[in-house]
Amino acid sequence: MNGHILLNDPLNHNPFDEADTLTVSGVASMGHVIEPGVIDISHGTILYLEDVSVSFDGFRALNKLSLAIDAGELRCVIGPNGAGKTTMMDVITGKTSPDSGKVFLGQTLDLTRMNEPTIARAGIGRKFQKPTVFEQHPVWENLELAMKADKGWFATLRARLDRDAQAKIEQTLEIIRLESDARRLAGELSHGQKQRLEIGMLLMQKPQLLLLDEPAAGMTDDETMELATLLNRLRGSCSMMVVEHDMEFVAALAGETGRVTVMAEGRVLAHGTLDEVKRDETVIESYLGR
Ligand SMILES: Nc1ncnc2c1ncn2[C@@H]1O[C@H](COP(=O)(O)OP(=O)(O)OP(=O)(O)O)[C@@H](O)[C@H]1O
Numbered sequence: 221m222n223g224h225i226l227l228n229d230p231l232n233h234n235p236f237d238e239a240d241t242l243t244v245s246g247v248a249s250m251g252h253v254i255e256p257g258v259i260d261i262s263h264g265t266i267l268y269l270e271d272v273s274v275s276f277d278g279f280r281a282l283n284k285l286s287l288a289i290d291a292g293e294l295r296c297v298i299g300p301n302g303a304g305k306t307t308m309m310d311v312i313t314g315k316t317s318p319d320s321g322k323v324f325l326g327q328t329l330d331l332t333r334m335n336e337p338t339i340a341r342a343g344i345g346r347k348f349q350k351p352t353v354f355e356q357h358p359v360w361e362n363l364e365l366a367m368k369a370d371k372g373w374f375a376t377l378r379a380r381l382d383r384d385a386q387a388k389i390e391q392t393l394e395i396i397r398l399e400s401d402a403r404r405l406a407g408e409l410s411h412g413q414k415q416r417l418e419i420g421m422l423l424m425q426k427p428q429l430l431l432l433d434e435p436a437a438g439m440t441d442d443e444t445m446e447l448a449t450l451l452n453r454l455r456g457s458c459s460m461m462v463v464e465h466d467m468e469f470v471a472a473l474a475g476e477t478g479r480v481t482v483m484a485e486g487r488v489l490a491h492g493t494l495d496e497v498k499r500d501e502t503v504i505e506s507y508l509g510r
């Protein structure tokens with residue numbers, strides 16, 4: 221596909237291939253060249269930040285931050301309060317414009333030149349700390365609405381898509397382990413279940429890169445481990461960046477070989493396996509304590 225490499229679809233099957241083709245031609249005819257779901261990862265990198273700086277009233281929240289995420293990688297980011305982790309996600313998703321630096325999705329998409337909705341359509345899904353689900357609607361409908369939000373102007377094709385859409389919803393329910401709760405109102409779910417539902421809603425939009433900001437906050441130990449299992453299952457189907465303070469959760473995601481980035485004062489303080497960064501003197505001083 222023009223030298224582009226597609227990441228695997230999270231669900232191995234993409235009922236919207238046809239619709240996306242139409243989207244591409246529709247969008248192209250309006251003078252844009254962004255192809256939904258297609259990111260050039262031919263060099264193996266899905267996200268690239270170089271010397272990114274952001275100041276708020278003279279305070280440097282990000283200070284020449286540089287990091288790269290491999291396609292398919294699950295990267296954990298840790299660091300003290302105020303290190304700039306959330307600000308980094310704000311920059312990646314277009315919520316905050318950096319004062320300087322490069323931010324690229326794949327080889328070709330300059331995120332500093334794109335707005336929030338365009339970045340979301342290009343394949344970046346973001347999970348905020350607080351779950352935002354439609355409490356008054358059943359779980360099933362939450363997933364359906366998430367899909368419609370993505371394909372809004374394809375409503376006319378719905379009749380044809382319905383059967384595939386249903387299959388996609390069922391697959392997602394299985395991934396987030398909410399099959400038996402499909403008919404319950406989202407408002408009745410536990411905090412951990414709501415968090416999983418929101419991840420399911422993001423998956424309905426087929427993200428290539430998922431950003432999760434403290435997804436385990438406020439969860440019980442069991443819910444936290446269930447979330448780790450879910451994210452580990454998504455490995456390889458989309459790239460992920462997970463910001464988290466809970467070290468057991470980070471250990472469950474990083475394993476022995478996964479790379480962990482430690483941020484402090486707006487830049488990368490250390491980088492390596494969890495064991496390596498835990499032994500790093502500067503990390504012990506500024507974050508983990510003795
Ligand atoms: N919109 C803003 N206006 C002014 N200052 C801000 C703004 N957003 C963030 N900051 C400041 O930038 C710094 C980095 O904040 P950020 O929220 O990115 O840190 P964080 O690493 O996510 O911390 P935490 O672990 O507590 O979530 C903090 O000192 C914060 O007060």
Ligand SMILES: [Mg+2]
Nearest residue numbers: 305306307433
């Ligand atoms: Mg934060």
